[in-house]
Amino acid sequence: MSADAGGAIDSWKVSLPCTRAEAEAIDAGLIDIDAVLMTSEEVEDDRERWRLDAYLERAPDAAMLAAIRALVPSAADIEPVVEALGAQDWVTLSQQGLEPIREGRFVVHTSAHPVAPPPGGRAFLIDAGRAFGTGHHATTSGCLAMLDALAGQHFANVIDIGTGTGLLAFAAAHLWPDAAVTATDIDPAAIAVTAENAAANSIAGLKLIVADGTLDDAIVAAAPYDLVIANILAGPLMSMAPELAAIAAADATILLAGLLETQRAELVAAFEACGCTLEAADRRGDWTILRLKAGATRFVPATPPDPKGRDGWALDI
Structure with a gap:
């Protein structure tokens, strides 16, 4: 032009x-x-x-x-x-929102704005495209910060539900290279994009699953998970609280995002009803990222999860 x-x-x-x-x-x-x-x-x-x-x-x-x-x-x-x-x-x-973002040891950039990783950190190439989660939305960058803060802890089995571009799963794989990391999404296109991004960032060993929430035999069979990540939306997170708590190990860490600050209390109550307790919150503008701890014993839902009443839960981030 x-x-x-x-x-x-x-x-x-x-x-x-x-x-x-x-x-x-x-x-x-x-x-x-x-x-x-x-x-x-x-x-x-x-x-x-x-x-x-x-x-x-x-x-x-x-x-x-x-x-x-x-x-x-x-x-x-x-x-x-x-x-x-x-x-x-x-x-x-055309360049709005494409500048690199930095959260702790992580930097996320696009092809248009390449950048070197910080000392001891990791840079991820995530181009905007067919899936969500480039890191430029407050919910995704807040989850990166939460994961960075957990670096001193040990996790062996991690699941990222609603993975979008795969970014949060990639960060977990970097922080805990010996862990089994599963990335899921309801949208097959998102899983295809995650696979492409994993190759572009030399991320190996991810287990990729197309699934509605936890409604997949492979997800259930690999449970319990000691780290559960779900960056979706508040409504679906509330309806999914029993099933997310059910796949979490005793005392597991659960990261939740995609909720507005005004929705925090209701969402926390939904997870408290499943034996979880709130440990930390990171408010970023109107959005809030939560870190919860699962109960000392594994939660067993009273009824099987019902996906029929769910609102669409991919978040444009």
């Missing part, structure tokens, strides 16, 4: 409202459209208030507008907002 010194139009943006489900479908799929697609929350933790922005190198014609509208059926009756952008506008927008 190019623009002359007088500020000629260099690119275009088409914007439409969408739901989170539509945003996830866009982000998780290989969309055959000649545009760069970006989705974002307009209202935190509101599944219906998201936005799609499509960036193009030329003015959109009727066919392109129709193709973009087809991605977000909920906006079928809404006229898209079409904006002309200059070169500097495009460069700035």
Whole structure:
């Protein structure tokens, strides 16, 4: 793309409202459209208030507008907002949120912003793409900080539920190289991305499973886990509290994220009902990351877990 010194139009943006489900479908799929697609929350933790922005190198014609509208059926009756952008506008927008993040011994970067690891630490290459968890959301970076703080402890069996890009599982594998580390996600595309990221970061030995929560025979067979990580959303975490507690070993550490501070008390109560106790909390803006300790004896749920009432639980982070 190019623009002359007088500020000629260099690119275009088409914007439409969408739901989170539509945003996830866009982000998780290989969309055959000649545009760069970006989705974002307009209202935190509101599944219906998201936005799609499509960036193009030329003015959109009727066919392109129709193709973009087809991605977000909920906006079928809404006229898209079409904006002309200059070169500097495009460069700035396309680089937003891509700078490396640092949490303790970890640094997370994209291909566009390579960086060396800190002394004694580890750098992870995680490009934004078809799955969630680049480290730039407060929930993921907060989980990295929580894991870094646990480095002096020993864990032998770790599970990361809702792994997204695999980042938290990679951090656990680095901290505890002798541990068995399992990464799961309800979305097959996320598991495919995790496998790609593991190869790019030379992470070997991860067990990858497509599963809804803990509802997989391989997950149950490998229990109990002495470290359980779940960076999802508050509603699903509350409904999954019995099953997460059930796969945890006695006195296991449980890291929970994806919840707003306003949801903390209700979520803690749900896990206290399963014998867990709150040990630490890290508030980052509106979001809170929790570290809990499982009970001294393994929790046995009164009824089997029922996935039917769950809300979608992949978090865009």
